[in-house]
Amino acid sequence: MPDDEPSVLRQLARLSTIGISLVAATAIGLLIGLGLDRLFGTKPWLTMLFALFGIAAGFLNLFRDVGLIRKS
């Protein structure tokens, strides 16, 4: 991404993703885990694993967005 001077609106667009994408990633990980558990019959394990993946994905997104904002 070629970065000229960062405009306020551009930062607003990025910042407004943070809250929702943290929640959305966690929820999607949890849902994938629940679905796979129902598919394979391994009741709690895949749910836990994929919920952790989802939380990790949410925080990865968050750190990326914040890091980008701080840099640009």
Added chain:
Amino acid sequence: MANGMSKKPSGGKSLWVILAALVVANLLVGLFLAPRHVGLHNPPLLQLPNFLASIGVPGEWLPSHITFTWLVMTILVIFGWAVGRNLRAVPNPVQNFAEVVIEGFYALLDQMIGRQGRAFLPLVGTAGLFILTSNLLANIPGFQPPTANWNTTIALALTVFIAYNYFGIRKHGLRNYLKHFCGPIWWLAPLMFPIEFIGHLARPVSLSIRLFGNIFGEESVVTILLGLSWLVMPYLIWLGVMLPLSLFTAVVQTFVFIMLTMVYIAGAVEEGHGEEHH
């Protein structure tokens, strides 16, 4: 409040008197004259009979978000046709306006994606104009914005999701595109791939829920406020507060949507080049 009133200069005092009189009048009207049942669910201005019942759309009328999606499409198609019918080197006002809009999109694309950005004008421009038109439609009484329904926004967000993944695969090939999901260290790939995958899946969800939530919430507040319109105050509040606020929301949410679309496309198209580490 009493302190604030006593410090006001005398010019401000008459305003407070008028407001107080309005409140008293409202209360009197509300207590003695008002209708007791207020209908919130008035039908929108535009309704089509349900001719899609054979393919399983329920109800007597078509759902309003479908009707108003078609209305917005009609507006945009007619506008595009009117502009494209006779293009001149010296533009008439309509063509001038269209050129300003397109130039604005080009500037954004150049800034966000770079040299190859202009190729994505059809996707970004269509999404932006559609969302802007339907958000602004919310401000006309009797019209309902199609973006206040999650079905519309999830369709837009899934289009963007599929499109940017397609652009990335077309640019780098499937193998290189997926390789980027696995992170820089090869033995961390089984850990990184699901995390990146879920992170990408979260994008259309957050895109669609943000747009839907903002427009739907604003629409609900306006509906409830105007449902109370047997008091006179809600009209004033709507004109003074909600109308400017919802015009602002309409523009900002459109901007956020196309901005994020361009960020995602830029990430998909550029991230094979080795750096990307912001």
